[in-house]
Amino acid sequence: MLTSVFIAAVSLALFWMAAFTLWWQMHAWRTPEVLASTRFGRPDGGEHLSFSLLLPARHEQAVLDHTIQRLLESTHTDFEIIVIVGHDDPETTEVAERAAARDGRVRVVVDTHEKKNKPKAMNTALPHCRGDVVGVFDAEDQVHPELLAHVDHAFRTTRADVVQGGVQLINFHSSWYSLRNCLEYFFWFRSRLHLHAQKGFIPLGGNTVFVRTDVLREADGWDPDCLAEDCDLGVRLSSVGKKVVVAYDSDMVTREETPGSLMSLLKQRTRWNQGFLQVYRKKDWRQLPGFGQRLLARYTLMTPFMQAFSGVIIPLNAAVALFLDVPVGVAFLTFLPLVTAVVTFVFEVVGLHDFGVQYGLRVRFAHYVKLIVGGPFYQVLLAGAAIRAVWREQRGRNDWELTSHVGAHLTAAESLREDLPA
Amino acid sequence: MTSTLPAVTAATVPAQRQAAPTTCSTGRTQPPVRLRSSRPDLLLCGALLTAILVVQGWNIADYPTLSDDEGTYLAQAWAVQQGRGLAHYTYWYDHPPLGWIQIALAGWIPSALSPGSMTVGTMRITMLLVGGVSAVLVYVLGRRLSLPRWAAGLGMALFGLSPLAVVLSREIFLDNIAVMWLLLAFCLAASPSRHLWHHFGAGLAAAAGVLTKETMLVVLPALFVTMWRHSHRDTRKFALTGAVTACVLIGFSYPLFALLKGELLPGAGHVSLWDGITYQMSRPGSGFILDQGSGSYGVLHSWLYYDRVLPLGGLAGALLLLLTWRWSVTARALAGPALTVAVLAVVALRPNGYLPAMYVIGALPFLALVLAGGAASVAHAVVRRWRAESENRYLTGSRYALAAVLALAAGGYVVPHWYDGDRTAVTADANKPYRQASHWLSTKVADPKDTRVLVDDALWLDLVHAGYRPGLGAIWFYKADLDPAVTKTLPHGYRDLDYVVASPTVRRDAKDLPNVRAAIRHSTPVATFGSGPDRIEIRRIQAAGGAR
Numbered sequence: 001m002l003t004s005v006f007i008a009a010v011s012l013a014l015f016w017m018a019a020f021t022l023w024w025q026m027h028a029w030r031t032p033e034v035l036a037s038t039r040f041g042r043p044d045g046g047e048h049l050s051f052s053l054l055l056p057a058r059h060e061q062a063v064l065d066h067t068i069q070r071l072l073e074s075t076h077t078d079f080e081i082i083v084i085v086g087h088d089d090p091e092t093t094e095v096a097e098r099a100a101a102r103d104g105r106v107r108v109v110v111d112t113h114e115k116k117n118k119p120k121a122m123n124t125a126l127p128h129c130r131g132d133v134v135g136v137f138d139a140e141d142q143v144h145p146e147l148l149a150h151v152d153h154a155f156r157t158t159r160a161d162v163v164q165g166g167v168q169l170i171n172f173h174s175s176w177y178s179l180r181n182c183l184e185y186f187f188w189f190r191s192r193l194h195l196h197a198q199k200g201f202i203p204l205g206g207n208t209v210f211v212r213t214d215v216l217r218e219a220d221g222w223d224p225d226c227l228a229e230d231c232d233l234g235v236r237l238s239s240v241g242k243k244v245v246v247a248y249d250s251d252m253v254t255r256e257e258t259p260g261s262l263m264s265l266l267k268q269r270t271r272w273n274q275g276f277l278q279v280y281r282k283k284d285w286r287q288l289p290g291f292g293q294r295l296l297a298r299y300t301l302m303t304p305f306m307q308a309f310s311g312v313i314i315p316l317n318a319a320v321a322l323f324l325d326v327p328v329g330v331a332f333l334t335f336l337p338l339v340t341a342v343v344t345f346v347f348e349v350v351g352l353h354d355f356g357v358q359y360g361l362r363v364r365f366a367h368y369v370k371l372i373v374g375g376p377f378y379q380v381l382l383a384g385a386a387i388r389a390v391w392r393e394q395r396g397r398n399d400w401e402l403t404s405h406v407g408a409h410l411t412a413a414e415s416l417r418e419d420l421p422a
Numbered sequence: 423m424t425s426t427l428p429a430v431t432a433a434t435v436p437a438q439r440q441a442a443p444t445t446c447s448t449g450r451t452q453p454p455v456r457l458r459s460s461r462p463d464l465l466l467c468g469a470l471l472t473a474i475l476v477v478q479g480w481n482i483a484d485y486p487t488l489s490d491d492e493g494t495y496l497a498q499a500w501a502v503q504q505g506r507g508l509a510h511y512t513y514w515y516d517h518p519p520l521g522w523i524q525i526a527l528a529g530w531i532p533s534a535l536s537p538g539s540m541t542v543g544t545m546r547i548t549m550l551l552v553g554g555v556s557a558v559l560v561y562v563l564g565r566r567l568s569l570p571r572w573a574a575g576l577g578m579a580l581f582g583l584s585p586l587a588v589v590l591s592r593e594i595f596l597d598n599i600a601v602m603w604l605l606l607a608f609c610l611a612a613s614p615s616r617h618l619w620h621h622f623g624a625g626l627a628a629a630a631g632v633l634t635k636e637t638m639l640v641v642l643p644a645l646f647v648t649m650w651r652h653s654h655r656d657t658r659k660f661a662l663t664g665a666v667t668a669c670v671l672i673g674f675s676y677p678l679f680a681l682l683k684g685e686l687l688p689g690a691g692h693v694s695l696w697d698g699i700t701y702q703m704s705r706p707g708s709g710f711i712l713d714q715g716s717g718s719y720g721v722l723h724s725w726l727y728y729d730r731v732l733p734l735g736g737l738a739g740a741l742l743l744l745l746t747w748r749w750s751v752t753a754r755a756l757a758g759p760a761l762t763v764a765v766l767a768v769v770a771l772r773p774n775g776y777l778p779a780m781y782v783i784g785a786l787p788f789l790a791l792v793l794a795g796g797a798a799s800v801a802h803a804v805v806r807r808w809r810a811e812s813e814n815r816y817l818t819g820s821r822y823a824l825a826a827v828l829a830l831a832a833g834g835y836v837v838p839h840w841y842d843g844d845r846t847a848v849t850a851d852a853n854k855p856y857r858q859a860s861h862w863l864s865t866k867v868a869d870p871k872d873t874r875v876l877v878d879d880a881l882w883l884d885l886v887h888a889g890y891r892p893g894l895g896a897i898w899f900y901k902a903d904l905d906p907a908v909t910k911t912l913p914h915g916y917r918d919l920d921y922v923v924a925s926p927t928v929r930r931d932a933k934d935l936p937n938v939r940a941a942i943r944h945s946t947p948v949a950t951f952g953s954g955p956d957r958i959e960i961r962r963i964q965a966a967g968g969a970r
């Protein structure tokens with residue numbers, strides 16, 4: 001009897017968790033109107049804002065120049081590029097200085113912090129920003145030339161304080177986990193973030209994010225001690241009622257690459273999870289006015305851990321139902337989370353198809369198979385990263401040592417993989 | 423589930439690429455976005471609902487004659503209520519159990535208040551609930567399929583007031599419940615907001631319908647077409663795969679249930695889902711429906727006896743709509759119902775299929791909608807087609823005159839027929855013999871607890887409430903021959919029984935059931951109620967007591 005009640009309770013909890021996650025994940029496709037509203041409005045031609053684009057670069061001499069060149073091709077007429085390099089990184093500095101000499105819109109700021117990380121680098125550059133809006137990119141990003149014009153338009157028409165553009169991992173064919181990783185980004189930026197923007201609580205992304213300079217200065221820039229400074233900034237800004245707008249257009253997204261190895265993916269994920277935990281513990285989200293908003297904040301920041309938990313429990317639960325002697329009704333309940341898992345899988349398959357259509361990429365049958373078969377293993381990876389994050393946070397290891405490669409999280413060797421998309 | 427919808431689509435960001443299914447070439451068929459807040463719709467629908475509930479509910483217990491199937495489902499619902507499992511005899515996967523689980527839920531409160539109310543006549547009241555919901559759903563579906571208000575109302579009235587529908591929807595048939603779910607699925611599929619989770623819900627509702635009565639399976643393609651037409655290009659693949667997934671997953675719960683009970687595949691000493699399906703698929707056919715003298719022909723005529731307008735008119739309307747698909751806006755809007763009717767008609771036309779009397783229930787609401795749609799189409803053709811702005815006043819007047827004449831002619835043909843049929847339904851008492859038999863068995867038998875009676879399903883619960891032991895005291899008559907668990911308690915055949923209640927059903931089926939036949943042959947009537955072929959005889963078995 002006790003077993004039955006326990007199993008039923010766990011099953012129902014899992015079911016609701018999975019159902020809510022699914023509900024939010026599918027936000028953009030609820031109705032055609034919602035889907036239409038997730039896109040950028042068409043620019044009206046007027047350009048009134050000036051941009052300061054921050055480009056932190058660390059040991060990224062191989063890709064930096066290309067990124068700067070591409071940013072300079074932007075159709076917008078009023079922007080500056082501030083490349084932030086470390087004082088201990090002469091190779092990257094040289095590339096940056098050369099670009100600055102070529103074009104007056106490029107400036108170089110040197111970060112002299114002993115221990116380096118991305119938020120510190122960006123805070124160093126913040127006083128140098130002359131634009132009305134600060135934008136953040138990573139050194140290996142491929143930015144669309146018309147993005148700034150669209151963002152300008154979005155700021156003016158929506159009176160937003162923050163505009164988050166789409167970021168999309170593209171190299172889905174590289175490996176089984178990159179397939180899932182790409183799809184995660186797809187669902188997150190295509191769909192889920194819009195829900196957060198609408199609800200007034202949003203963990204921002206790490207790049208293609210634009211903040212009004214005065215708002216950013218008022219908020220004292222980024223938190224140098226937080227491992228997920230991007231998430232933290234979003235939470236702090238939305239908690240004090242700043243308006244965040246998210247827009248996703250498949251031709252306008254910033255294209256990125258998945259981490260080069262499983263281990264680096266695990267480390268990246270550990271850092272994010274730990275960052276989410278830190279943001280949760282900083283309690284800025286408690287200033288949110290609505291109970292529902294606070295609940296959403298709580299849930300979102302805890303998601304990695306629930307994900308880990310459910311990934312382990314769902315199969316276990318189903319096994320219990322099949323092999324232990326429980327009443328048929330209870331056994332039925334144990335299948336509920338599995339049902340949501342299957343629905344999620346199906347929507348992921350459709351999402352992969354849509355991803356292929358949106359980006360003109362050929363998704364083969366094998367990829368769908370990989371997506372399904374890889375699902376449980378990816379879940380294990382996520383669970384591992386979540387457990388690792390909790391463990392590190394418990395031990396007080398919130399330094400940047402482990403993830404010092406982030407901020408320059410793709411070394412030259414990794415960035416130059418042959419599978420780089422065109 | 424959809425409470426957040428208004429917030430999502432609120433004025434903030436208008437759709438940049440508008441809307442797919444352009445079913446409305448003229449303004450005339452534009453349905454309101456929210457029926458709930460449209461006063462004329464509420465008034466019309468409310469008035470019709472009241473009329474339908476009165477006609478369907480009045481005299482519900484006494485007409486039509488209690489059917490054996492009603493007794494079966496209600497008895498199984500009673501078993502569910504009592505916590506005896508899915509049936510009081512071994513559940514053998516004859517139908518998915520969701521139908522009578524719902525009856526059990528609907529009858530829970532009345533039967534808790536008064537256990538004796540769990541009899542077929544009384545519990546028909548739950549079907550009134552189902553019929554009311556279905557009628558409202560027909561109206562909503564009509565509006566969502568772009569019918570003008572009057573035509574949606576006409577569809578609802580046709581569905582709720584046709585004597586055929588009145589008779590069938592009063593009876594405790596699984597089809598009535600299943601069709602309610604299917605209507606809900608259609609309504610959700612045609613949701614004006616084209617919401618992903620509405621389509622998902624349509625899949626769930628469709629699965630519930632199929633699990634209530636498995637024959638609804640054949641309607642699913644028509645549902646799919648409806649959903650396709652009512653989804654938007656940009657979100658369609660998510661909506662449709664979501665709906666199909668939902669339907670399949672819920673549908674799989676039935677085999678899963680069998681698997682969990684270890685009864686999925688046939689094996690020694692237990693029933694199985696496989697055997698149940700095999701039985702249903704290999705049921706002896708009742709002949710070709712148009713072959714005079716076949717059983718199916720008889721069934722068809724029993725429908726047409728009550729009403730010709732809805733089945734024949736609806737069928738003709740469906741064919742017309744399917745043929746004029748290319749030219750008629752209404753035909754495309756009503757593609758789902760028309761296709762449903764067509765599919766059901768094709769299935770009924772199998773050369774030697776099994777055609778039960780309740781088969782038509784699944785088609786009734788769709789026949790009504792198609793007929794209403796046809797009327798709307800005709801009305802539009804008469805009143806508006808080729809009408810110029812500067813049309814001659816007299817010509818316009820004669821258009822309306824023609825429309826009025828057509829309406830009067832149709833009314834003049836239908837109303838008298840239906841009036842007669844519905845009058846019978848609200849006044850006739852077809853179940854007096856049953857009530858008398860029930861009364862006799864409850865009062866005249868000294869020791870019900872130790873008395874064993876073969877009885878048909880419709881009377882069975884009456885006996886249980888009167889104190890007979892369910893299962894082995896009050897025995898479904900055919901179980902005496904077909905259920906090993908019962909036969910083994912009858913080592914001496916009919917001699918171990920006390921009474922057999924020879925109702926028309928029992929007499930009809932006895933020829934294939936040796937024990938029942940013997941019981942009738944070796945018994946004499948002690949009480950007879952009614953006369954002719956419909957009489958009910960309570961027959962006392964001669965050897966009773968002696969050989970036990």
